[in-house]
Amino acid sequence: VSALAALYRAEHGRVLAALLARVRDFPAAEEAVHDAFVAAAEQWRDRSIPPNPRAWLVRVATNKLIDRQRRRAKFPEVEMDETVPAPEDDRDVGDDRLRLIFTCCHPALAPEAQVALTLRTVAGLTTDEIAALFLAEPAAMAQRLVRTQKKIRDARIPYSVPAPDKLAERLTAVLAVVYLVFTEGYANLRDELCDEAIRLGRLVCELLPVEPEARALLALIQLQHARRAARVVDGELVLLADQDRTRWDASHLADGLAALDAALAAGAHGPYALQAAIAGLHAQPPPTDWSQIVELYDLLLAAQPSPLVELNRAIALALARGPELGLAALDRLRFALPEDHLYHAARADLLARLGRRDAAARAYRAALARATQPAERRFLERRLAALD
Amino acid sequence: MQYMLLIYLDEQVAAARSPSEVAAAVALHDPYIARLRANRRYAGSGVLRPTAHARTLRGGDGEPVATQGPFAESREQLGGFYVIEADDLDVAIEVAAECPALQTVAIAIEIRPVAHGALGDGGELVLARGTVPDAPGWLVLAEPGSATTLRLRDGKVELADGPFRDEPEPIAAARVVERWHGDATTTLEIRPLR
Numbered sequence: 356v357s358a359l360a361a362l363y364r365a366e367h368g369r370v371l372a373a374l375l376a377r378v379r380d381f382p383a384a385e386e387a388v389h390d391a392f393v394a395a396a397e398q399w400r401d402r403s404i405p406p407n408p409r410a411w412l413v414r415v416a417t418n419k420l421i422d423r424q425r426r427r428a429k430f431p432e433v434e435m436d437e438t439v440p441a442p443e444d445d446r447d448v449g450d451d452r453l454r455l456i457f458t459c460c461h462p463a464l465a466p467e468a469q470v471a472l473t474l475r476t477v478a479g480l481t482t483d484e485i486a487a488l489f490l491a492e493p494a495a496m497a498q499r500l501v502r503t504q505k506k507i508r509d510a511r512i513p514y515s516v517p518a519p520d521k522l523a524e525r526l527t528a529v530l531a532v533v534y535l536v537f538t539e540g541y542a543n544l545r546d547e548l549c550d551e552a553i554r555l556g557r558l559v560c561e562l563l564p565v566e567p568e569a570r571a572l573l574a575l576i577q578l579q580h581a582r583r584a585a586r587v588v589d590g591e592l593v594l595l596a597d598q599d600r601t602r603w604d605a606s607h608l609a610d611g612l613a614a615l616d617a618a619l620a621a622g623a624h625g626p627y628a629l630q631a632a633i634a635g636l637h638a639q640p641p642p643t644d645w646s647q648i649v650e651l652y653d654l655l656l657a658a659q660p661s662p663l664v665e666l667n668r669a670i671a672l673a674l675a676r677g678p679e680l681g682l683a684a685l686d687r688l689r690f691a692l693p694e695d696h697l698y699h700a701a702r703a704d705l706l707a708r709l710g711r712r713d714a715a716a717r718a719y720r721a722a723l724a725r726a727t728q729p730a731e732r733r734f735l736e737r738r739l740a741a742l743d
Numbered sequence: 744m745q746y747m748l749l750i751y752l753d754e755q756v757a758a759a760r761s762p763s764e765v766a767a768a769v770a771l772h773d774p775y776i777a778r779l780r781a782n783r784r785y786a787g788s789g790v791l792r793p794t795a796h797a798r799t800l801r802g803g804d805g806e807p808v809a810t811q812g813p814f815a816e817s818r819e820q821l822g823g824f825y826v827i828e829a830d831d832l833d834v835a836i837e838v839a840a841e842c843p844a845l846q847t848v849a850i851a852i853e854i855r856p857v858a859h860g861a862l863g864d865g866g867e868l869v870l871a872r873g874t875v876p877d878a879p880g881w882l883v884l885a886e887p888g889s890a891t892t893l894r895l896r897d898g899k900v901e902l903a904d905g906p907f908r909d910e911p912e913p914i915a916a917a918r919v920v921e922r923w924h925g926d927a928t929t930t931l932e933i934r935p936l937r
Binding site: 461462463464465468502505506509510511512513517 | 744830831832833836854856858885886888889890891902903904905
């Protein structure tokens with residue numbers, strides 16, 4: 356890919372954020388930034404990229420915006436704030452980018468709209484790239500983005516960092532977007548989505564260095580992502596206990612553990628911190644401290660009750676105190692997760708450990724009837740075959 | 744900037760209330776309106792009579808056709824409205840979240856940004872559906888895609904992106920008149936006020 360594409364990726368969000376600091380019209384700003392990059396592609400084709408491309412892009416985009424407004428002088432809908440200076444360094448733009456993140460993750464926007472717009476404007480992905488990430492039609496994704504930007508303008512969603520009394524609640528929405536991008540990638544074994552989530556998580560931590568929950572989320576996704584190469588081998592899912600630890604990504608693991616320590620030291624105790632602490636325990640050399648993992652799941656259940664958390668707790672309980680107790684805990688979920696393949700797979704595993712082969716086989720078949728991910732299906736098929 | 748708060752309720756539930764319950768619920772709005780006025784946020788409000796008193800004019804190429812009853816047959820109907828002044832959507836959400844209707848009879852409050860215009864004064868609310876009438880005197884709303892809908896769930900305000908419901912002919916503009924005598928170039932739903 357060309358230097359310009361890399362520059363687009365790195366600078367699009369920053370330039371847009373700088374422009375939005377002066378104009379409250381999201382679609383118009385986006386259009387002007389697009390024009391500026393088109394101009395850059397033409398001007399820089401024969402010559403080298405200027406020493407401060409960001410300043411160049413902001414200047415050109417601002418001029419494009421003013422030009423368009425002059426041509427549409429009959430509709431003076433855009434008010435320029437000429438008093439805002441052009442950004443010169445990262446520190447200036449940092450505040451703009453933070454405002455941009457909070458605008459994109461505003462609770463009056465649908466979660467999928469928040470995710471798409473954040474990837475488009477903050478992470479600098481093109482519409483086609485986002486459509487590909489979410490296996491959506493590019494035209495439909497473009498429409499969603501346009502609609503979202505129009506809503507921001509027409510409903511006047513503020514372009515600002517929330518007041519301190521609202522910050523925690525609004526940060527939750529931002530972190531949810533980051534985690535949604537990650538889990539979408541994690542569940543579907545799509546590394547590129549996980550990488551984007553980590554990039555976004557790093558950015559949020561960089562812009563809000565004092566927020567322990569943001570740091571905890573970054574720790575969580577880095578620790579989970581560190582295991583990606585060991586998690587699927589030859590197209591088949593490998594359980595954590597059976598993973599080849601030498602295939603874990605040492606740098607993500609180290610980063611994740613460091614972020615976890617920092618988050619816990621700063622007082623993080625929310626759901627991301629608890630999950631990251633569990634992932635941190637899994638990252639320790641064996642034997643795994645399953646009792647402590649069960650305790651952490653208990654805290655997580657108290658903070659965020661969910662059948663999937665209960666499922667994970669039941670699995671940990673089985674490893675800490677035996678399969679009978681785990682199975683009893685799982686049975687309490689039979690009405691909550693009857694269609695979830697993970698529930699049936701976990702039951703099958705515990706039944707097999709108890710030597711109840713027929714029941715285990717039935718449970719594996721129930722899981723196979725519901726699992727769609729090929730790597731998971733191959734894992735379940737092999738487990739089922741191993742019963743005989 | 745102005746926002747219109749469209750208060751939706753279940754007409755059967757609302758009709759089942761005793762007169763004293765209704766009076767108590769309506770009385771809650773007086774201090775709310777007083778507070779809005781004191782903060783310079785108030786730009787109008789109204790309580791609608793039930794849709795049994797509504798009439799609908801369907802405009803088009805030929806003569807407009809008038810029918811008794813509301814635009815859409817549904818238990819969930821517009822029951823009242825506010826027009827408020829707010830700097831941005833966050834302020835509008837705060838104002839809407841404090842609306843007493845949310846604690847009493849409302850199913851949801853839809854926040855629609857106002858594009859331009861003013862509502863007027865009188866005894867009937869006229870809702871232009873589908874398209875904005877090509878005439879002055881209307882409070883024109885931004886398109887439904889810019890709406891945000893508030894609901895109360897387990898005592899907590901929840902936000903949803905978009906209008907209260909998707910309709911083929913959503914409310915595009917509104918005005919209050921003494922009594923509507925004009926024709927209909929677009930579909931009009933006329934709702935008497937209390």
